[in-house]
Amino acid sequence: MASAAQRRIKSISYAKYGYIFILPFFLVYFFFQLWPLINTFIVSFHGNGANVNDFVGFENYKVLLFGGGRREAAISKTFFNSFGNTLILWIGNFIPQIALSLSLAVWFTEANLKIPGKEFFKIVMYLPNIITAASVAVLFLQLCGQSETNPGAVNQILNKLGIVGYDAASKKYDVVPLIEGTTQSRVMVMFIQTWLWFGNTMIMLMSGIQGINPSLFEAASIDGATSGQVFRKITLPLLSPILSYTLVTSMIGGLQMFDIPYLFHNGQIVNKDLKTIAVLIYEYFHAQADENKMGYAGAASVLLFFVTLVLGCIAFYMTRDKDAAAKKKQRRKMAKQLKKESKQFGGFSI
Amino acid sequence: MSKMKSVYGEPKDNYSAKLRTKSIILTIWFIFLTVICLLPIYILLVNATRTHAQIAVSFSAIPGSNLVNNFKTLANDSNFKLAYDALNGYKNSIFITVCSTFLTVFFSALTAYGMHVYDFKLKDISYTIVLLVMMIPMQVTSAGFVSFMAQIGLTNTYWPLIIPAVAAPSVVYFMRSYMQSSFSLSIVEAARIDGCSEFRTFVSIAIPMMKPAIAVQAIFAFIASWNNFYTPNMILINVKLKEKTLPMMVSALQSSDKLKDYGAIYCAIALSIVPIVIAYVFLSKFIIAGVALGGVKE
Numbered sequence: 001m002a003s004a005a006q007r008r009i010k011s012i013s014y015a016k017y018g019y020i021f022i023l024p025f026f027l028v029y030f031f032f033q034l035w036p037l038i039n040t041f042i043v044s045f046h047g048n049g050a051n052v053n054d055f056v057g058f059e060n061y062k063v064l065l066f067g068g069g070r071r072e073a074a075i076s077k078t079f080f081n082s083f084g085n086t087l088i089l090w091i092g093n094f095i096p097q098i099a100l101s102l103s104l105a106v107w108f109t110e111a112n113l114k115i116p117g118k119e120f121f122k123i124v125m126y127l128p129n130i131i132t133a134a135s136v137a138v139l140f141l142q143l144c145g146q147s148e149t150n151p152g153a154v155n156q157i158l159n160k161l162g163i164v165g166y167d168a169a170s171k172k173y174d175v176v177p178l179i180e181g182t183t184q185s186r187v188m189v190m191f192i193q194t195w196l197w198f199g200n201t202m203i204m205l206m207s208g209i210q211g212i213n214p215s216l217f218e219a220a221s222i223d224g225a226t227s228g229q230v231f232r233k234i235t236l237p238l239l240s241p242i243l244s245y246t247l248v249t250s251m252i253g254g255l256q257m258f259d260i261p262y263l264f265h266n267g268q269i270v271n272k273d274l275k276t277i278a279v280l281i282y283e284y285f286h287a288q289a290d291e292n293k294m295g296y297a298g299a300a301s302v303l304l305f306f307v308t309l310v311l312g313c314i315a316f317y318m319t320r321d322k323d324a325a326a327k328k329k330q331r332r333k334m335a336k337q338l339k340k341e342s343k344q345f346g347g348f349s350i
Numbered sequence: 351m352s353k354m355k356s357v358y359g360e361p362k363d364n365y366s367a368k369l370r371t372k373s374i375i376l377t378i379w380f381i382f383l384t385v386i387c388l389l390p391i392y393i394l395l396v397n398a399t400r401t402h403a404q405i406a407v408s409f410s411a412i413p414g415s416n417l418v419n420n421f422k423t424l425a426n427d428s429n430f431k432l433a434y435d436a437l438n439g440y441k442n443s444i445f446i447t448v449c450s451t452f453l454t455v456f457f458s459a460l461t462a463y464g465m466h467v468y469d470f471k472l473k474d475i476s477y478t479i480v481l482l483v484m485m486i487p488m489q490v491t492s493a494g495f496v497s498f499m500a501q502i503g504l505t506n507t508y509w510p511l512i513i514p515a516v517a518a519p520s521v522v523y524f525m526r527s528y529m530q531s532s533f534s535l536s537i538v539e540a541a542r543i544d545g546c547s548e549f550r551t552f553v554s555i556a557i558p559m560m561k562p563a564i565a566v567q568a569i570f571a572f573i574a575s576w577n578n579f580y581t582p583n584m585i586l587i588n589v590k591l592k593e594k595t596l597p598m599m600v601s602a603l604q605s606s607d608k609l610k611d612y613g614a615i616y617c618a619i620a621l622s623i624v625p626i627v628i629a630y631v632f633l634s635k636f637i638i639a640g641v642a643l644g645g646v647k648e
Contacts, residue, residue, distance in 0.1 A: 015469060015470035015471070017468055017548045018465070018470040021460050021461065021463060021464025024457050025457055025461040025517050028516040029483070032510070033483070035494075036491040036498050037491045037494060039498050043494055112369060113369065113372060114370070114373045115377050121383075123634040124384045125383060125384070125387055126634070126637070127387060127391075127627070130626060130627075131626060131627070132579070132623065132626070133577060134579040135597065135619055137604070140390065141604055149406075150407075153397070195390075199387075200641060203641045203642050207641075210642075258580050259579050263601055268605055281489060281493060282489075301492070301493045304489065304490050308487060309485075312485030
């Protein structure tokens with residue numbers, strides 16, 4: 001990196017500029033992200049409501065994980081329910097999403113298919129991803145309206161298709177409870193999440209497929225492989241690092257699912273079948289003054305943090321630069337050996 | 351010849367016919383998905399132009415003529431005035447978004463430049479830290495974030511929404527990867543020989559050379575900040591309506607029982623979605639290329 005002249009004149013060093021340039025990032029990171037993280041840990045060891053300043057040790061964790069008295073048992077139950085809801089909503093949105101995106105990515109990259117307007121399709125399918133999630137939630141809430149006298153557009157369309165009945169005498173629709181029903185509301189949230197994210201996943205997988213050496217596909221087609229065989233024997237194995245990366249990032253994203261489940265309900269109270277862990281944490285610390293459950297919020301966040309940490313480590317391991325890591329290891333080994341040898345000769349290097 | 355035919359069939363015709371059928375079926379499937387993607391937005395736009403009564407009676411694919419009245423309801427109805435104020439919403443959202451986008455791209459480029467160009471002891475460690483913290487989601491730190499902001503009295507201000515944009519690990523990662531592939535250090539040395547100061551080298555040589563990466567990341571930072579509902583909702587606990595951001599106002603439409611005019615509600619939602627859709631139509635090529643770039647993490 002440094003030129004020969006620079007190496008001879010040791011007095012010129014630009015190292016301090018390196019520190020100056022990266023300082024703002026680390027300062028802000030420390031105050032606005034690292035300290036809040038540590039503070040979350042501190043908060044999790046303190047009390048709730050009016051006792052926010054009392055140290056209580058692992059009490060909050062105990063309540064969240066094992067319950068205790070009647071009131072504590074209810075909190076513990078809500079906590080596990082929220083974890084369950086998060087898991088259900090995530091699985092229900094990930095499976096259709098990955099199936100849809102993977103098949104679309106394969107079809108879009110298949111060179112011998114003649115599909116007009118590929119670019120247009122890609123652009124349209126990515127569109128939902130850039131729209132404000134809060135607006136999307138309110139929009140779908142309007143579309144799914146389940147009032148018997150004036151239902152939303154979805155129920156009206158179902159009525160035209162003959163699925164939803166209409167009683168002309170009382171002027172009432174036999175609506176599907178898309179907002180309040182347990183299964184229906186979950187399916188709606190899964191649908192919205194898939195609708196929002198499949199375009200993004202598709203484009204990521206597509207760039208992964210385009211990174212595969214094209215001569216492999218060529219060789220396969222010369223050997224007479226069907227498109228199903230090409231998919232199973234070439235695309236899928238070579239795409240697996242990116243697929244598993246997508247899986248892990250989607251899991252971490254799923255743990256943070258907030259906007260849609262938080263807003264998808266009528267009135268003031270969040271639908272308990274949609275209450276994800278992020279919504280729970282938010283409700284705990286957002287309550288006013290003496291009713292807040294800061295300690296529980298902190299403890300739930302810390303538990304969430306460890307789950308994310310494990311997932312993040314997996315992602316980090318899967319996407320690291322394997323060649324660079326191996327080279328570094330080798331270099332370190334050589335340096336060690338050199339040191340050892342120089343010691344053998346009384347510290348003189350030969 | 352005839353024997354070959356019996357074994358292999360009509361290879362050429364058969365193959366292309368199959369391909370043609372497959373292409374047609376797939377095109378139909380893609381058109382179907384396109385309709386699914388656009389239908390909610392289309393219904394939104396149509397219903398924004400219809401009256402409450404029309405929306406309640408039946409669904410229609412043809413726009414109505416009530417758009418202006420819906421606007422007037424939105425602006426003048428006292429219940430809507432309490433929950434929704436589009437002009438101030440735009441103003442606040444644009445202010446926060448522009449500031450944080452600028453901070454994100456500028457300081458990320460600066461950090462990436464510092465890590466790429468200079469040799470210092472903590473270089474590798476600092477880069478590893480950036481990679482490690484990339485995965486920590488906002489939701490995990492939010493309890494501590496809010497209580498810390500309350501302690502130093504920054505809740506109900508815009509500072510906690512803008513300043514944290516300086517530290518965006520994933521953008522730093524992206525910019526550093528970009529620099530490694532297309533920024534040669536000999537340019538920096540040439541600038542030094544010509545007597546250019548280090549900071550000036552960054553501003554007038556490195557930034558222009560990194561324009562493509564900066565553009566892509568600026569678009570994504572802008573969208574992320576514009577769409578952010580979680581952080582503002584958590585920090586701006588009790589501010590006046592005219593200080594709220596646009597997503598907060600839209601979400602308020604959902605919880606109020608007093609808003610009865612569906613046409614005006616659709617109109618309010620459309621106001622929050624349409625600008626970003628229009629921007630997307632012009633920038634879609636950039637955005638999709640950017641997503642594809644970010645996807646290759648091998």
